[in-house]
Amino acid sequence: MAEIHFTLKKTFGNARVGCLWTPRGEIRTPAFMPVGTAATVKAMLPESVRETGADILLGNTYHLMLRPGAERVASLGGLHRFMNWQGPILTDSGGFQVMSLSAIRKIGEDGVHFQSHIDGHDEFLSPERAMDIQRLLGSDIQMVLDECIALPAGEVAVENSLARSVRWAKRSKIAFGVQAGRACFGIVQGGTVPRLRQRCAEELIAIGFDGYALGGLAVGEGQAAMFDTVDATVPALPAERPRYLMGVGKPDDIVGAVLRGIDMFDCVLPTRSGRNGQAFIRDGTLNLRNARHAESSEPLDPQCGCPACRQFTRGYLHHVVKSGEIIAAMLLTWHNLTFYQDLMNELRVMVDEERSDSWALCWKAGNSSRADE
Amino acid sequence: MAEIHFTLKKTFGNARVGCLWTPRGEIRTPAFMPVGTAATVKAMLPESVRETGADILLGNTYHLMLRPGAERVASLGGLHRFMNWQGPILTDSGGFQVMSLSAIRKIGEDGVHFQSHIDGHDEFLSPERAMDIQRLLGSDIQMVLDECIALPAGEVAVENSLARSVRWAKRSKIAFGVQAGRACFGIVQGGTVPRLRQRCAEELIAIGFDGYALGGLAVGEGQAAMFDTVDATVPALPAERPRYLMGVGKPDDIVGAVLRGIDMFDCVLPTRSGRNGQAFIRDGTLNLRNARHAESSEPLDPQCGCPACRQFTRGYLHHVVKSGEIIAAMLLTWHNLTFYQDLMNELRVMVDEERSDSWALCWKAGNSSRADE
Numbered sequence: 001m002a003e004i005h006f007t008l009k010k011t012f013g014n015a016r017v018g019c020l021w022t023p024r025g026e027i028r029t030p031a032f033m034p035v036g037t038a039a040t041v042k043a044m045l046p047e048s049v050r051e052t053g054a055d056i057l058l059g060n061t062y063h064l065m066l067r068p069g070a071e072r073v074a075s076l077g078g079l080h081r082f083m084n085w086q087g088p089i090l091t092d093s094g095g096f097q098v099m100s101l102s103a104i105r106k107i108g109e110d111g112v113h114f115q116s117h118i119d120g121h122d123e124f125l126s127p128e129r130a131m132d133i134q135r136l137l138g139s140d141i142q143m144v145l146d147e148c149i150a151l152p153a154g155e156v157a158v159e160n161s162l163a164r165s166v167r168w169a170k171r172s173k174i175a176f177g178v179q180a181g182r183a184c185f186g187i188v189q190g191g192t193v194p195r196l197r198q199r200c201a202e203e204l205i206a207i208g209f210d211g212y213a214l215g216g217l218a219v220g221e222g223q224a225a226m227f228d229t230v231d232a233t234v235p236a237l238p239a240e241r242p243r244y245l246m247g248v249g250k251p252d253d254i255v256g257a258v259l260r261g262i263d264m265f266d267c268v269l270p271t272r273s274g275r276n277g278q279a280f281i282r283d284g285t286l287n288l289r290n291a292r293h294a295e296s297s298e299p300l301d302p303q304c305g306c307p308a309c310r311q312f313t314r315g316y317l318h319h320v321v322k323s324g325e326i327i328a329a330m331l332l333t334w335h336n337l338t339f340y341q342d343l344m345n346e347l348r349v350m351v352d353e354e355r356s357d358s359w360a361l362c363w364k365a366g367n368s369s370r371a372d373e
Numbered sequence: 374m375a376e377i378h379f380t381l382k383k384t385f386g387n388a389r390v391g392c393l394w395t396p397r398g399e400i401r402t403p404a405f406m407p408v409g410t411a412a413t414v415k416a417m418l419p420e421s422v423r424e425t426g427a428d429i430l431l432g433n434t435y436h437l438m439l440r441p442g443a444e445r446v447a448s449l450g451g452l453h454r455f456m457n458w459q460g461p462i463l464t465d466s467g468g469f470q471v472m473s474l475s476a477i478r479k480i481g482e483d484g485v486h487f488q489s490h491i492d493g494h495d496e497f498l499s500p501e502r503a504m505d506i507q508r509l510l511g512s513d514i515q516m517v518l519d520e521c522i523a524l525p526a527g528e529v530a531v532e533n534s535l536a537r538s539v540r541w542a543k544r545s546k547i548a549f550g551v552q553a554g555r556a557c558f559g560i561v562q563g564g565t566v567p568r569l570r571q572r573c574a575e576e577l578i579a580i581g582f583d584g585y586a587l588g589g590l591a592v593g594e595g596q597a598a599m600f601d602t603v604d605a606t607v608p609a610l611p612a613e614r615p616r617y618l619m620g621v622g623k624p625d626d627i628v629g630a631v632l633r634g635i636d637m638f639d640c641v642l643p644t645r646s647g648r649n650g651q652a653f654i655r656d657g658t659l660n661l662r663n664a665r666h667a668e669s670s671e672p673l674d675p676q677c678g679c680p681a682c683r684q685f686t687r688g689y690l691h692h693v694v695k696s697g698e699i700i701a702a703m704l705l706t707w708h709n710l711t712f713y714q715d716l717m718n719e720l721r722v723m724v725d726e727e728r729s730d731s732w733a734l735c736w737k738a739g740n741s742s743r744a745d746e
Binding site: 038039040042043044045046047067068072075076077082083084294295297307311312313315316318319320322323325326327329330331 | 417691698
């Protein structure tokens with residue numbers, strides 16, 4: 001099987017379009033990866049996720065290791081077959097969820113001991129185990145295990161954590177070994193300190209990865225600090241490798257990050273918002289729970305081609321959201337994922353055609369402030 | 374617009390196949406109507422319901438009158454457009470749900486005063502209002518309002534209730550008036566007393582309806598009593614009108630009732646079971662929550678063509694049921710509705726080809742006793 005490789009097609013300012021080629025299909029960049037936490041993009045069939053325009057999904061090592069377990073997924077043919085998604089899958093390393101979800105954890109140089117948030121079972125995650133799990137899942141793009149410290153943290157704490165993350169990155173890379181047709185990405189840490197971000201990038205580049213992620217952002221530092229950190233980090237990364245901003249974000253976060261040279265994103269926002277009755281449309285955001293939609297015969301977003309917009313009115317969507325019907329989650333998730341993929345497509349066209357009149361750029365100005373609540 | 378009409382194609386014993394023609398499409402009988410309670414068949418897009426083979430849906434007057442309200446549905450283009458189902462829709466009259474769901478109710482000759490189970494709002498349902506609501510919804514087949522008394526009840530109580538139901542049926546028929554392309558069905562009551570069922574049938578036939586339903590069954594009387602009542606009632610009904618057994622049922626209930634001459638059914642069982650992790654398959658029933666499915670790479674039902682069976686393993690379905698994922702409800706509902714439509718198709722073929730070797734007949738022998746829990 002051939003290797004994964006990345007080709008840049010065009011740049012426009014710092015923004016760029018390209019293609020990450022994998023044996024399971026091409027990933028057009030900038031790319032948004034819907035989150036398929038527990039082997040399902042919540043409220044969606046995989047063929048519907050594909051219809052929204054997604055080239056790649058993200059799977060969560062933490063969730064899958066706890067339930068159903070990496071070995072079981074492997075025995076059932078790997079994650080692609082298990083969840084019936086034939087395109088590429090990127091898996092995180094579990095580090096972030098261990099910090100945010102598990103009740104009790106003890107971090108040492110070896111790895112992290114923690115208790116499952118599902119049944120309290122003792123679990124252990126090390127760089128080696130994280131890579132082992134991702135290999136068992138059959139992940140196309142595997143992320144190194146990093147230490148995610150809680151912010152705000154002092155610069156010394158950030159520096160110590162960064163140093164451990166680099167040591168873990170090295171162990172992760174060794175554990176990854178050589179896997180034909182699969183890639184291993186490093187994760188740049190360093191809080192919001194440009195010097196530390198740059199040092200981390202250099203050390204990871206010395207190890208050598210197929211792509212570089214920015215971790216530890218979008219965790220409450222604010223958009224300006226996040227963008228400043230992206231601006232400080234991107235120049236330290238090799239142009240010929242994909243850059244992935246983990247866990248980001250709102251549409252305006254994505255637009256701003258694309259303009260700063262980021263190629264890949266993932267976020268639960270479109271799916272989680274969909275389950276909560278919130279929709280992203282060209283004009284801003286809408287909360288379908290709002291009574292003002294009750295009698296509306298308008299489509300959710302007349303410029304969208306998803307089933308929610310083509311087949312139903314805002315009045316219907318309001319009704320099913322208020323009634324707690326499953327179809328509300330199904331339709332609004334489908335819509336939001338379509339919106340996100342349309343946004344990525346618009347950004348790719350914008351760069352490709354060097355256009356400054358893109359509707360995507362409206363989101364840069366904080367379109368979400370025009371939301372209805 | 375042409376009238377609704379029913380044609381019988383073939384009989385085999387007491388079983389029969391036919392077609393109920395409506396301006397919105399043909400309903401092949403025996404027919405199973407998925408329940409679209411609150412303007413959605415729970416966990417399904419309407420196009421997916423159609424893919425299962427359903428010709429007609431059932432909508433609930435009680436739920437729709439409370440939320441979003443019949444007038445609002447009418448202002449948004451009627452129920453078909455509102456929920457994006459272009460095929461025929463049958464609506465019940467709300468009588469059964471008033472009895473089973475509303476907290477406080479007061480029945481008089483005029484109708485029923487009750488409080489909404491959603492917000493405690495005072496509501497009123499009379500034969501005239503029930504028909505008005507169904508007309509506003511744009512229902513293709515409208516049911517008269519009947520009084521559903523709680524069983525067991527003494528014969529005198531049943532007789533009094535029946536007499537009121539007949540008076541209400543007459544008022545309902547008058548309120549229905551003449552609606553081109555739409556039908557009005559009467560509902561035969563009379564508990565499990567053959568004499569009362571037959572008398573009720575005669576009195577309804579004297580009023581004259583487009584079809585006749587058997588109400589007040591499948592409410593705990595047991596299958597044998599239900600079948601005895603069907604046996605006693607069917608001969609009193611005109612052969613040239615469709616016969617509808619309301620709220621039925623399990624696959625073996627349906628098979629037995631088809632063999633006794635019933636043409637139409639509705640039941641929440643396939644959809645509700647789907648949301649609870651239970652699946653109907655050719656061999657019986659399966660509870661996907663059962664740990665014995667965790668490692669299974671088998672399809673749910675190898676003879677089924679639905680997405681759950683074609684695209685996933687029992688192991689995957691077990692995982693998503695255990696994890697409480699929405700896709701579990703989506704897939705198992707889709708499967709169960711497909712099973713029910715396959716069953717109806719099998720029964721139609723059985724009658725048409727006068728076959729006694731149908732797999733559907735296995736269900737007559739109590740196939741559900743082979744369930745895994």
